[in-house]
Amino acid sequence: MADSIHAVHPAGDIILTLKNHDAEFATWDSNFDKPPATAAFPVSEGVSDSAPKDALTGEKEDANEDETTSGSDENQDIAPKMRVSSMHLRLASGYFNKMLDGRWEEGAGSTVDAEGWDSNAMLIVMNAIHGHVRKVPSTVSLEMLAKIAVIVDYYDYLEAIETFSQKWIGKLAKPSVYGRDVVFWICICLVFRVPDAFRIMTKIAIKGSRGPIQTMGLPIPQEVVNKLETKRQEVTGSAMDAIYAKQAELCVGGGCMLTCRAMQLRVLMIWMHMEYLDRLQPESAFLGWNIEFILEELRKIDSPKWDDATRGGGNIHRCTLTRNLVERISEVAMDIRGLELADFGISPSMPNKEVVWIAAGWQNST
Ligand SMILES: [Zn+2]
Numbered sequence: 089m090a091d092s093i094h095a096v097h098p099a100g101d102i103i104l105t106l107k108n109h110d111a112e113f114a115t116w117d118s119n120f121d122k123p124p125a126t127a128a129f130p131v132s133e134g135v136s137d138s139a140p141k142d143a144l145t146g147e148k149e150d151a152n153e154d155e156t157t158s159g160s161d162e163n164q165d166i167a168p169k170m171r172v173s174s175m176h177l178r179l180a181s182g183y184f185n186k187m188l189d190g191r192w193e194e195g196a197g198s199t200v201d202a203e204g205w206d207s208n209a210m211l212i213v214m215n216a217i218h219g220h221v222r223k224v225p226s227t228v229s230l231e232m233l234a235k236i237a238v239i240v241d242y243y244d245y246l247e248a249i250e251t252f253s254q255k256w257i258g259k260l261a262k263p264s265v266y267g268r269d270v271v272f273w274i275c276i277c278l279v280f281r282v283p284d285a286f287r288i289m290t291k292i293a294i295k296g297s298r299g300p301i302q303t304m305g306l307p308i309p310q311e312v313v314n315k316l317e318t319k320r321q322e323v324t325g326s327a328m329d330a331i332y333a334k335q336a337e338l339c340v341g342g343g344c345m346l347t348c349r350a351m352q353l354r355v356l357m358i359w360m361h362m363e364y365l366d367r368l369q370p371e372s373a374f375l376g377w378n379i380e381f382i383l384e385e386l387r388k389i390d391s392p393k394w395d396d397a398t399r400g401g402g403n404i405h406r407c408t409l410t411r412n413l414v415e416r417i418s419e420v421a422m423d424i425r426g427l428e429l430a431d432f433g434i435s436p437s438m439p440n441k442e443v444v445w446i447a448a449g450w451q452n453s454t
Contacts, residue, residue, distance in 0.1 A: 092169075093169040093170065093171050094168065094169065094170045094171070094211065095170075095171045096170045096171060096172045096173075096211070096214045096215060096218055096220070097171060097172050097173040097176065097218050098171065099173070100171040100172045100173040100174070101173065101174050101198060102171070102172050102173065102174045102177065102188075102198050102199070102200055103169050103170070103171055103172075103198070103199045103200070104169065104170045104171075104172050104199075104200050104201075104202055104210075104214070105167050105168075105169050105199060105200070105201050105202070106167055106168045106169070106170075106201075106202050106203075106205055106207050106210060107167055107201050107202065107203045107204070108203055108204045109167065109168055109204070109205060109206065109207045109210075110206055110207055111204060113206060113231070113234075113235060114231075114234065114268065114271075114272070114304035114305065114306060115304060116267070116268040116271075116302065116304060117302060120299075120302050121266075121297065121298045121299070121302070122298065122376060123298065123376050123377075123381060124298075124363075124364065124375070124376030124377055168207045170210070170211065170214055172214055172218065173218060174188050174198070176217050176218045176219075177200075177217070179217075179248075180217040180243075180245055180247070180248035181217075181243040181244050181245055181248075182244045183242070183243045183244050184200075184243060187200070188200070205235075205238075205239055206232075206235040206239075208232065208235075209232060209235035209236045209238075209239055210239060212224060212225065212228070212232075212236060213236060213239050213240065213243075213245060213249065216248060216249055216252055217245060217248045217249070224252055226255065226259075227256065227259050228256050230260055230261075230269055230272050230273070230276075231272065233253075233256050233257070233260065233272070233276055234272040234275055234276060234306065236249070236253075237253075237275055237276045237279040237280065237306075237307075238275070238279075238306060238307060240253075240279055240280075241279045241307040242307075246279070246280065246281070246437065249280075250280070250437055253276075253280040253437075254280070254437075257276065257280065257282060257285070262285070262288070262289075263289075263292070264292065265292070265296060266292050266293055266295065266296025266297050266378075266380075267296075268304070270289050270292050270293055270296075271293075271301055271302060271303065271304060271306065271308070272306070273285060273289040274286065274289050274290060274293065274301070274308060274312070275303075275306040275307060275308050277289060277429070278307070278308060278309070278312070278429070278432075278434065279307065280437060281429060281434055281435065281436050281437035282429075282436070282437070283428065283429045283430070283436045286426065286427065286428075286429050287425070287426035287427065287428060288426055289426070290312075290316060290426035290427040291424050291425065291426035292426075293316050293320075294316060294319045294320050294323055294424055294426065295323070295378060295379050295380050295421055295424060296378055296380050297316065297317075297320055297378060298375065298376050298377065298378055298381070299317065299320075299373075299375045299376070300313050300314075300316070300317045301313055301316055301317070309432065311432060312427065312432060315427055315431070316427065319424070319427075320374075320378060321373055321374055323378075323379050323420060323421070323424055324374040324377050324378055324379055324382070325374065326379075326417075326420045327379045327382045327383075327417045327420055327421075328365070328368070328374070328377075328382070330413060330416045330417050330420070331356075331360070331365065331382075331386075331413065331417075334356065334412075334413050335353065335356055335357065335360070338352055338353040338356065339353065343407060344407055345398070347398075348405060348407050351392040351394065352391070352392065352407065352409045354392075355389065355390075355391070355392050355409055356389075356409060359385075359389050363385060379417065379420065379421050379424075380421070382417060383414060383417055383418065383421065386410050386413060386414050386417070387410065387414060389409060389410050391406070391407070391408040391409040391410060392405075392409070393405065393406055
């Protein structure tokens, strides 16, 4: 579509020119969501030597970690053009209605520039609003849907695209681990007003983000970012409290006998020191931490096993340090509630019962 005018509407009176099209979209900075500085339990003398070596290699590895999509360089200098109908643009979009007010009196061939969009996403949107249903794909990738969502949000095209968006959303796989795809979903749910998926995806973000979420320039209101971050800090704080409570419990009781208690307390305190938890400042806002990471680190602790001479020797004592603690924190994680669109004054675009993906088993996730 780069070499000539793409006739979305052959009799159209507007030439839509895409400037700065197909630029890099939604760059995910993998250094942004780093875990906190911790030192793993020493396993052998040589363990600490491996880290600097790993860090010094990999000239290209960092670039590979970033999940980014680059546009086609060869097409950057050719601005795609689409012949479209001002009537359809105006009907579908309050933005264009205002912008084009009186413009078409200039006659056929009036031009309008659009800046920074993905050309394929724009073509899908244009075909949809011009009623060319057969030219609108029945499925799109998550990233393409995010690109479409950005355009829909900017031009206020929700009503015109709503029917298509619900079908696309229903066919997409859902992520279960926080990352770029979850942020795409949060944006898509906000733009297309999908409350249940929004609740699920924001819960994943609360459990798995390590600080304020990266919006990557997507239209995600700061209010949503702030609310997610507040909940991440609350939940992480609850998990931390459970660890400190366990430490306090072992000082005054717990364990089946004093020796057992002393062993468990010592291991817990060493672990907390290695994880820097005994030096964590309240003002750190738990940056780098989240409840999933805490559970992951706790599960790495080997509870002390020792020969219990009080039982005649040869009896390995197996009280576990972390089982109850992991259970307690897992319950906190299970009880997390994701955010509601209604909290941000956004009503669902369609009744929940009509949203296809619920039938595909979304309710049972997370
Ligand atoms: Zn014991």
